[in-house]
Amino acid sequence: xxxxxxxxxxxxxxxxxGLRFLIxxxxxxxxxxxxxxxxxxxxxxxxxxxxxxxxxxxIAETPGYSEYSCSGTPAxxxxxxxxxxxxxxxxxxxxxxxxxxxxxxxxxxxxxMAAVIEGAMENVPAIGFSLNDYSHSADFxxxxxxxxxxxxxxxxxxxxxxxxxxxNIPARSETPIKGIKVTKQSKAFWDENFDERKDPHKRxxxxxxxxxxxxxxxxxxxxxxxxxxxxxxxxxQIDLTAHHLIEDxxxxxxxx
Amino acid sequence: xxxxxxxxxxxxxxxxxGLRFLIxxxxxxxxxxxxxxxxxxxxxxxxxxxxxxxxxxxIAETPGYSEYSCSGTPAxxxxxxxxxxxxxxxxxxxxxxxxxxxxxxxxxxxxxMAAVIEGAMENVPAIGFSLNDYSHSADFxxxxxxxxxxxxxxxxxxxxxxxxxxxNIPARSETPIKGIKVTKQSKAFWDENFDERKDPHKRxxxxxxxxxxxxxxxxxxxxxxxxxxxxxxxxxQIDLTAHHLIEDxxxxxxxx
Numbered sequence: 001x002x003x004x005x006x007x008x009x010x011x012x013x014x015x016x017x018g019l020r021f022l023i024x025x026x027x028x029x030x031x032x033x034x035x036x037x038x039x040x041x042x043x044x045x046x047x048x049x050x051x052x053x054x055x056x057x058x059i060a061e062t063p064g065y066s067e068y069s070c071s072g073t074p075a076x077x078x079x080x081x082x083x084x085x086x087x088x089x090x091x092x093x094x095x096x097x098x099x100x101x102x103x104x105x106x107x108x109x110x111x112x113m114a115a116v117i118e119g120a121m122e123n124v125p126a127i128g129f130s131l132n133d134y135s136h137s138a139d140f141x142x143x144x145x146x147x148x149x150x151x152x153x154x155x156x157x158x159x160x161x162x163x164x165x166x167x168n169i170p171a172r173s174e175t176p177i178k179g180i181k182v183t184k185q186s187k188a189f190w191d192e193n194f195d196e197r198k199d200p201h202k203r204x205x206x207x208x209x210x211x212x213x214x215x216x217x218x219x220x221x222x223x224x225x226x227x228x229x230x231x232x233x234x235x236x237q238i239d240l241t242a243h244h245l246i247e248d249x250x251x252x253x254x255x256x
Numbered sequence: 257x258x259x260x261x262x263x264x265x266x267x268x269x270x271x272x273x274g275l276r277f278l279i280x281x282x283x284x285x286x287x288x289x290x291x292x293x294x295x296x297x298x299x300x301x302x303x304x305x306x307x308x309x310x311x312x313x314x315i316a317e318t319p320g321y322s323e324y325s326c327s328g329t330p331a332x333x334x335x336x337x338x339x340x341x342x343x344x345x346x347x348x349x350x351x352x353x354x355x356x357x358x359x360x361x362x363x364x365x366x367x368x369m370a371a372v373i374e375g376a377m378e379n380v381p382a383i384g385f386s387l388n389d390y391s392h393s394a395d396f397x398x399x400x401x402x403x404x405x406x407x408x409x410x411x412x413x414x415x416x417x418x419x420x421x422x423x424n425i426p427a428r429s430e431t432p433i434k435g436i437k438v439t440k441q442s443k444a445f446w447d448e449n450f451d452e453r454k455d456p457h458k459r460x461x462x463x464x465x466x467x468x469x470x471x472x473x474x475x476x477x478x479x480x481x482x483x484x485x486x487x488x489x490x491x492x493q494i495d496l497t498a499h500h501l502i503e504d505x506x507x508x509x510x511x512x
Binding site: 040042043044045046047048049050051053054055056075076079080083084105107108109114117121122149150153157160162163179180182183184185187189190192193194196197203204205206207208233234235236237238239240241242243245246249250252253254255 | 296298299300301302303304305306307309310311312331332335336339340361363364365370373377378405406409413416418419435436438439440441443445446448449450452453459460461462463464489490491492493494495496497498499501502505506508509510511
């Protein structure tokens, strides 16, 4: 039986330990193509590079395993992997493991999830994996069985067109993970401000900083799950239409 | 009565003619704060700048009108406008007029719409305006009454939390616009490839190029509307959960 072809990317860059752990976890499941950014691309959202050209650098090429870095964003990595390297589609795209949660609205800022949403746009099954631990020395060891389970199920069942998965894993702690919950995106926001500084020439500059605030009181959301030591799996769709509001807005009489 | 405060941004940059047209159209509706990127930021998606500091440059400041450029993305512009300049929220955010359609999945790549989605995340009513004409000499004159109508209705009715509007306007032609339709995001994709070139040092580089393909046979979608000379208004939500699939994925037995 032909092995599935798995495209792996991330947004923390080709050298990130989360990517290395994901690669090792995925290798038993299929042939592997890695195309990852040559530098960190966190919070790049669904940026794609259209105003400058892209570079692709081959790092390794052996039967069943090849690895490239790319000068662009995670979404660029998926496009280059498919159009230039594979000249076709992989059977699965996995992205991560992100250093930090991509629960709630972070799905919209996340480069990790942009690569996955790019897969959904092309009807390629795709999964983003994030660990709720921002530390660069984060311990990923408890993620292996979770990743293997979710990836195997997606390889077996596929995903509907335009759908991908956002998987968030609690940080490793003394308490074992309680299980895997299929949840929804929680209602939350970033309470942000800017650290205002002056450069040596007395000109102002600004660093974004913020605190994540969850407003969602339900227990079936992604933020609740990871904070209660469950893995969260959210099915994400690329149709952003608020269908339930269409009839309401039609009553606005916009042409008046 | 206090005039509404309107924050205006775009992704084509502070000098774009679409932004200038939008500013002139919005001025009768309220006090104006412009914070726009100092260079083009097309296809930046929902990128935000966290790995480098931001600059803000004041261009004009008169009662009821101020204008700034920013070194970051459209989403950064909204954040800086609110947190550094206003120290509060505007009554309305408008973004555009984009040179080119943001119908269908382009909402996910668009910097214009990222600024608007940023508003929805903060529960500030927000509207993105795009013209289906990529030309830098595009004629925006027919957009004024449409923009005034939609913006006035949003100022009057507000928008539900987490919702914004994606407005796409047909290019000016000999045929008058037939009307304004509230529609849904069409099912479409980019058929893309890379133009592969060699630099003077014989190293490869790649330019993304593509053709937009609409697969949606329905007549109530945004792509159909603009191609049939209607203005399209799509309510967009920040909740990306595919709620209809949650129960299905629960049957996958992910913990097995």
